[in-house]
Amino acid sequence: MHVKDAVFLEDLCPKFRFRQWRKSIHKFTESSCIYCGKPSESIDHILPRSRGGFSNTENCVPACLSCNGDKSDDEVFYWYRKQKFYDPRRAMAIRAWIEGDLRLALRLIQWAKPNQQNINIKVSKEDTIDNYTAA
Numbered sequence: 001m002h003v004k005d006a007v008f009l010e011d012l013c014p015k016f017r018f019r020q021w022r023k024s025i026h027k028f029t030e031s032s033c034i035y036c037g038k039p040s041e042s043i044d045h046i047l048p049r050s051r052g053g054f055s056n057t058e059n060c061v062p063a064c065l066s067c068n069g070d071k072s073d074d075e076v077f078y079w080y081r082k083q084k085f086y087d088p089r090r091a092m093a094i095r096a097w098i099e100g101d102l103r104l105a106l107r108l109i110q111w112a113k114p115n116q117q118n119i120n121i122k123v124s125k126e127d128t129i130d131n132y133t134a135a
């Protein structure tokens with residue numbers, strides 16, 4: 001499904017501009033998937049195009065192929081909450097990204113970087129969610 005998206009995007013924009021734009025999206029997160037932190041190999045539409053999502057920066061995030069394919073047409077937060085790698089800081093980052101606050105999104109992603117601290121492993125899922133939704 002995400003492969004179709006990519007083709008559609010290329011059709012919409014001149015190839016060069018599209019490539020530049022796509023590169024800049026990956027650059028924001030240092031080419032890591034916004035959902036799980038693995039290398040981002042694709043661009044995911046937060047609101048799928050099938051549901052009227054636009055191909056603009058606010059709606060397009062760097063994602064690994066696995067997340068992109070698995071999420072498919074699901075609502076982003078509904079899908080993300082069910083994932084083993086769910087991280088509330090990343091959920092907040094995605095929300096900030098959608099709202100166009102990329103600075104905040106990046107700060108939250110930085111905070112969630114697994115090589116700095118891996119809260120998901122040390123703390124149970126319930127604890128993490130409570131802690132961060134309350135804050």
Ligand SMILES: [Zn+2]
Nearest residue numbers: 033036064067
């Ligand atoms: Zn991923």
